[in-house]
Amino acid sequence: MQKILTVRHSLALMLALILGCLLGVSFSSVAHSYTFSGCRYDQGSISPITYRFYSVSSASLLRATKHGVSSWNNTSAPGYFSESTTSLDPEVNVTDDSYPNQNAYAWISATCDADGTYSGNEVNFVWNSSLIHTRTGPQKDRISTHELGHAYGLGHVTYGCRIMRVDIGYLTVCSMTTPQPNDINGVIARY
Amino acid sequence: MNRKLIGVISVFGLSAVIAGAVSWLGNGDSIESHPIVQVAPVIYSSFEDVQDQHDATLVVTVVSVDAEYVDYGRDGKADHADDPGLLMESLTVKVDDVLKGDKLLVGTELTVVQSQFGTMSEASDEEYLVPGNSYVIVASEYVSNPGTVEGKVWSMPLAGQGVFPIVDGEVHPTRADVFPETFDGGAVALDVLDKS
Numbered sequence: 001m002q003k004i005l006t007v008r009h010s011l012a013l014m015l016a017l018i019l020g021c022l023l024g025v026s027f028s029s030v031a032h033s034y035t036f037s038g039c040r041y042d043q044g045s046i047s048p049i050t051y052r053f054y055s056v057s058s059a060s061l062l063r064a065t066k067h068g069v070s071s072w073n074n075t076s077a078p079g080y081f082s083e084s085t086t087s088l089d090p091e092v093n094v095t096d097d098s099y100p101n102q103n104a105y106a107w108i109s110a111t112c113d114a115d116g117t118y119s120g121n122e123v124n125f126v127w128n129s130s131l132i133h134t135r136t137g138p139q140k141d142r143i144s145t146h147e148l149g150h151a152y153g154l155g156h157v158t159y160g161c162r163i164m165r166v167d168i169g170y171l172t173v174c175s176m177t178t179p180q181p182n183d184i185n186g187v188i189a190r191y
Numbered sequence: 192m193n194r195k196l197i198g199v200i201s202v203f204g205l206s207a208v209i210a211g212a213v214s215w216l217g218n219g220d221s222i223e224s225h226p227i228v229q230v231a232p233v234i235y236s237s238f239e240d241v242q243d244q245h246d247a248t249l250v251v252t253v254v255s256v257d258a259e260y261v262d263y264g265r266d267g268k269a270d271h272a273d274d275p276g277l278l279m280e281s282l283t284v285k286v287d288d289v290l291k292g293d294k295l296l297v298g299t300e301l302t303v304v305q306s307q308f309g310t311m312s313e314a315s316d317e318e319y320l321v322p323g324n325s326y327v328i329v330a331s332e333y334v335s336n337p338g339t340v341e342g343k344v345w346s347m348p349l350a351g352q353g354v355f356p357i358v359d360g361e362v363h364p365t366r367a368d369v370f371p372e373t374f375d376g377g378a379v380a381l382d383v384l385d386k387s
Contacts, residue, residue, distance in 0.1 A: 002246070036195050037227065038225070038227045054270040054274075054380040056268045088272075089273070092268070093271050093273060093274065095274070095277050096209045097263070097264025097265060097266060097268040097270065098264050098265030098266075098267075098336070099204075099262065099264055099265075099277065099336070100333045100334075100336075101331075101333040101335070101336075101344060101346035101348075101355070102262075102277065102306075103232060103233045103305055103346070103347070104230040104231055104232045104233065104345070104349055105231045105232075105233065106230070106231045107228050107229060107230035107231065108228070108229045108230075109226065109227070109228045109275060109277070110226070110227055111225070111226050111227070111275070112225055112226070112227050120273065122273060124273075124274065125273065129265075130265075131233065143231045146231055147229075147231065150229035154242070155229070156229075158368065160205070165317055166232070166350065167232075167234040168231055169231045169233060169234065170233070170234050
């Protein structure tokens with residue numbers, strides 16, 4: 001009789017263990033409906049995140065960049081972006097140049113230090129003028145918001161109507177040009 | 192009985208916390224110090240689409256990595272003091288076959304450029320051209336930017352859409368979700384892609 005009870009105890013414990021693991025992984029997956037890129041700003045340096053235009057001559061790119069800025073600033077994401085025209089060392093250097101052999105509309109580049117923060121606490125936001133002219137105004141807006149999401153430290157997602165969709169440049173099934181709840185939650189979790 | 196119940200609940204809760212923590216930590220940042228690039232890549236609707244919008248689909252073997260350089264764009268200049276440009280490398284590849292495009296390219300050697308980090312952050316390791324290995328590449332020819340590589344270079348689209356490693360005679364996508372109507376997440380025979 002005692003042996004049967006022991007077997008029952010063992011089975012109950014194993015069942016609890018398995019269910020517990022499933023529950024834990026499941027909660028963890030829900031929490032990662034956004035992804036992180038390899039790096040982020042130092043937590044004390046996002047209020048504000050200064051940005052400055054270098055060599056950006058296109059009015060549509062200036063406007064789209066500012067759209068991205070205001071769309072993040074209008075959310076509950078921590079920190080905010082603020083334009084600087086005089087700062088010698090802004091946290092986002094915005095440029096545009098022609099890279100015909102780079103098959104991307106825009107990108108964020110940076111160096112990531114060993115502690116997981118940007119070296120010099122800055123990133124480069126590059127508009128690829130070879131390709132971006134093929135995009136409409138709203139598409140430029142969403143690409144800008146997307147890149148600033150990368151600056152915050154978000155990575156790509158592959159599904160759902162989220163600004164961090166990897167295919168944001170041509171997406172037709174979603175019309176958003178601003179961060180969506182999952183994007184905002186990602187930034188909140190990042191900082 | 193209550194003690195047993197408490198025991199089971201405790202194990203349940205503890206294992207949930209541990210599994211969640213392990214899963215969460217598994218998605219954490221790398222501790223390496225390294226350059227990163229995050230892009231908004233051009234995405235094509237199908238393998239036919241990406242081929243139609245590029246100059247050629249080639250079977251190549253990578254001969255060598257020839258140079259590493261910084262691409263500052265069409266003006267060839269840094270835009271600001273901290274501008275890192277794009278860290279690129281040029282490679283020589285030998286064209287073994289042309290699946291689509293100019294057949295005269297067969298047997299020639301071309302200069303191909305790629306980011307030093309593969310096709311940027313979208314890349315898996317397999318997407319990065321490695322000397323000695325063979326690939327199907329979908330690529331276009333461009334005049335290279337000033338201060339980089341002399342003459343014309345070839346480059347491939349990002350996000351797993353232009354580099355397909357050949358292993359044991361089969362062509363593999365570097366991502367399971369790329370062009371599913373062609374690859375269905377797995378390898379295909381080279382003949383399947385040959386539209387020449």
